[in-house]
Amino acid sequence: MMADLILETRGLTKHYGGVHALTEADFTLMRGEHVAIMGDNGAGKSTFVRQITGVEMPTRGEILFDGVSHSFTSPIEAREAGIETVFQTLALADDLDVPSNLFLGREKIRFNLGPFSILDKKAMREATMAALVKTGVKIPNLMNTIRNMSGGQRQCVAIARTAAFKSKLVIMDEPTAALGVQETAQVENIIRTLKDAGEPLILVSHNMRQVFDLVDRIVVFRRGRIVANLRKQDTDGQDVVAYITGAKTGAEFEGAA
Amino acid sequence: MANTTHGIGGLAYDAKRRTRPPELNVLAALVLIILAFEVLGRVFVGDSFLFNTRDTVDTLFNQQRLQIIILQVAIVGIIALGVTQVIITGGIDLSSGSIVGITAMVTMSFAQVAVVNGSPNPKAIFTAGWMDLPVIIPLIVGLACGLFAGFVNGLLIAYTRIPPFIATLGMMVAARGCAKWWSKGNPISFPTESYAAIGKGMMPVLIFVSLAILFHLIMTQTKYGRHCYAIGSNEAAARMSGINVTGHKVLVYTIAGALAALAAIVLSSKNLTAQAGMGVMYELDAIAMAVIGGISLQGGRGSIIGTCLGALIFGVIISGFTFLKLDAYYQEMVKGVIIVGAVVLDQWRQTKRGRG
Numbered sequence: 001m002m003a004d005l006i007l008e009t010r011g012l013t014k015h016y017g018g019v020h021a022l023t024e025a026d027f028t029l030m031r032g033e034h035v036a037i038m039g040d041n042g043a044g045k046s047t048f049v050r051q052i053t054g055v056e057m058p059t060r061g062e063i064l065f066d067g068v069s070h071s072f073t074s075p076i077e078a079r080e081a082g083i084e085t086v087f088q089t090l091a092l093a094d095d096l097d098v099p100s101n102l103f104l105g106r107e108k109i110r111f112n113l114g115p116f117s118i119l120d121k122k123a124m125r126e127a128t129m130a131a132l133v134k135t136g137v138k139i140p141n142l143m144n145t146i147r148n149m150s151g152g153q154r155q156c157v158a159i160a161r162t163a164a165f166k167s168k169l170v171i172m173d174e175p176t177a178a179l180g181v182q183e184t185a186q187v188e189n190i191i192r193t194l195k196d197a198g199e200p201l202i203l204v205s206h207n208m209r210q211v212f213d214l215v216d217r218i219v220v221f222r223r224g225r226i227v228a229n230l231r232k233q234d235t236d237g238q239d240v241v242a243y244i245t246g247a248k249t250g251a252e253f254e255g256a257a
Numbered sequence: 258m259a260n261t262t263h264g265i266g267g268l269a270y271d272a273k274r275r276t277r278p279p280e281l282n283v284l285a286a287l288v289l290i291i292l293a294f295e296v297l298g299r300v301f302v303g304d305s306f307l308f309n310t311r312d313t314v315d316t317l318f319n320q321q322r323l324q325i326i327i328l329q330v331a332i333v334g335i336i337a338l339g340v341t342q343v344i345i346t347g348g349i350d351l352s353s354g355s356i357v358g359i360t361a362m363v364t365m366s367f368a369q370v371a372v373v374n375g376s377p378n379p380k381a382i383f384t385a386g387w388m389d390l391p392v393i394i395p396l397i398v399g400l401a402c403g404l405f406a407g408f409v410n411g412l413l414i415a416y417t418r419i420p421p422f423i424a425t426l427g428m429m430v431a432a433r434g435c436a437k438w439w440s441k442g443n444p445i446s447f448p449t450e451s452y453a454a455i456g457k458g459m460m461p462v463l464i465f466v467s468l469a470i471l472f473h474l475i476m477t478q479t480k481y482g483r484h485c486y487a488i489g490s491n492e493a494a495a496r497m498s499g500i501n502v503t504g505h506k507v508l509v510y511t512i513a514g515a516l517a518a519l520a521a522i523v524l525s526s527k528n529l530t531a532q533a534g535m536g537v538m539y540e541l542d543a544i545a546m547a548v549i550g551g552i553s554l555q556g557g558r559g560s561i562i563g564t565c566l567g568a569l570i571f572g573v574i575i576s577g578f579t580f581l582k583l584d585a586y587y588q589e590m591v592k593g594v595i596i597v598g599a600v601v602l603d604q605w606r607q608t609k610r611g612r613g
Contacts, residue, residue, distance in 0.1 A: 074499075075497055075499075076499035079499070087497070091491070091493070091494040091497045091498060092491065092494055093486065093487040093490040093491045093494050093495065093557070094490045094491060094557065095486055095489065095490035095557035095558050096483070096486055096487060096490065100483060100486075100487070104487055104494070104495070104498040104500070105487075105495070105498030105499035105500045106498075106499065107480050107483060109480065113479070115479075115480060115481045115484075115505070115508060116475060116479045116480070116481050117479060117480045117481075118478055118479055119478055119479060119480060119483060121478075
């Protein structure tokens with residue numbers, strides 16, 4: 001059973017001065033499992049994501065990823081360990097083309113000359129194609145800059161980046177918040193593709209319909225604590241809303257909040 | 258699979274759908290300006306701007322004029338290469354002109370001959386033991402000078418996070434002060450023959466062209482170039498992607514300083530003298546060349562090819578005005594108009610493309 005856990009947090013806590021943004025979060029994620037994190041604004045969802053992706057360092061608590069205890073000091077370390085994140089604010093360089101963005105900061109190299117290493121553009125282009133095929137992303141022209149792409153296409157590029165590398169866990173922070181209907185459908189299809197490929201995923205979302213469509217399990221945050229851990233088939237939208245608003249609290253979380 | 262219904266276009270590398278490189282517009286502008294001078298020349302001066310109209314030499318083009326066009330922009334062009342990579346990262350370098358000044362002074366001091374026409378060098382800075390040195394010594398000293406100034410710029414910008422405009426403005430004033438202090442305002446002259454050879458004849462052009470090719474390759478084919486564009490277009494994203502933004506900025510400004518030093522070496526060698534006022538306004542000319550060449554001062558966009566075309570436009574305008582026998586005053590006025598015009602045109606083109 002333990003071997004099937006990809007991510008586990010024990011007593012994860014984050015204080016900003018006197019503000020307790022995250023308190024004693026115990027969270028588990030199985031291999032191949034898709035989990036949604038829900039909660040009102042300021043409930044601690046984004047704080048939680050920032051701790052496990054190395055953007056911030058937790059005040060207390062332990063992060064076990066792939067069976068090993070980690071304390072990431074930067075997003076780069078988390079990424080090197082295999083946690084790929086699609087941030088709410090897209091981390092893309094507008095003036096670069098798709099392969100350059102996918103391989104930003106970890107370019108494929110033909111000759112190693114330190115900072116002046118020669119790029120292997122062909123290999124990056126081919127790997128980009130492979131990543132796009134894997135995720136089912138469609139882009140009119142790989143060699144165009146990101147600047148002229150639609151929000152959906154940009155989001156797809158950001159997601160494809162997670163597939164270009166051997167990531168063990170993908171985290172998406174509200175990936176469709178700024179997208180139109182068709183673009184949202186496209187991103188959701190990519191998430192389904194990841195599910196079929198057995199890639200575990202943490203999805204932060206406000207969209208109830210989307211969550212029930214895509215994930216296996218829903219974890220609800222309220223006022224910095226985890227207040228519910230619900231399997232999709234055991235719950236419904238009204239139930240989740242009750243947990244989000246504080247009308248209900250999960251039995252095993254009594255005393256929290 | 259369900260996702261086949263949600264495609265936008267095909268998944269392919271389609272050369273035809275590439276956006277048109279902005280350099281083509283700059284090239285078109287260059288051709289237009291040359292044509293304008295050709296027509297104006299035929300109408301007002303009765304001579305051809307571009308073609309050879311004399312029977313004494315057997316060439317199609319007016320080679321002498323073409324040589325002068327490129328020769329007079331070659332030295333500022335070297336600076337513009339460094340400025341281009343700085344602006345692509347979203348920064349600016351105002352100090353290059355002053356770095357030319359101080360580097361020329363220091364370098365020339367190490368390149369002097371001991372004896373001029375049988376008598377001791379009247380402009381001597383050091384004692385005889387420090388004269389008639391092999392050419393490598395002034396070259397190393399000069400480059401070190403530019404590298405150091407650029408390195409200080411880079412450290413200030415990367416670590417204290419003050420705006421590049423302020424950091425390099427400070428360097429601009431301070432380096433000019435150093436140049437004046439170095440010889441108490443006196444010019445330094447009489448370099449060794451080997452030093453004078455560096456800037457002789459078309460050597461500045463040769464040096465400029467080789468550096469331009471080198472930097473074009475660096476900006477398009479290496480990690481360094483890719484990271485310059487990444488930092489310029491989204492610094493936060495670059496940092497989150499694991500690029501060492503701080504170290505990269507130090508390197509970028511150091512290289513810009515080294516190129517300014519190279520320009521100083523070529524310039525002082527060509528002029529056979531160094532003065533504290535050397536290179537005044539060069540930084541602005543270099544920035545103007547990059548801007549005419551289609552660079553974006555916001556960073557992320559621009560290229561070495563564009564800057565080289567911008568430099569050529571600069572050269573064509575200067576020699577075109579001389580050719581039309583117009584006063585130098587008009588040259589500067591028109592230069593100003595062209596700099597602003599280039600940016601206005603570029604922005605207009607950008608918004609049009611954004612809407613379409």
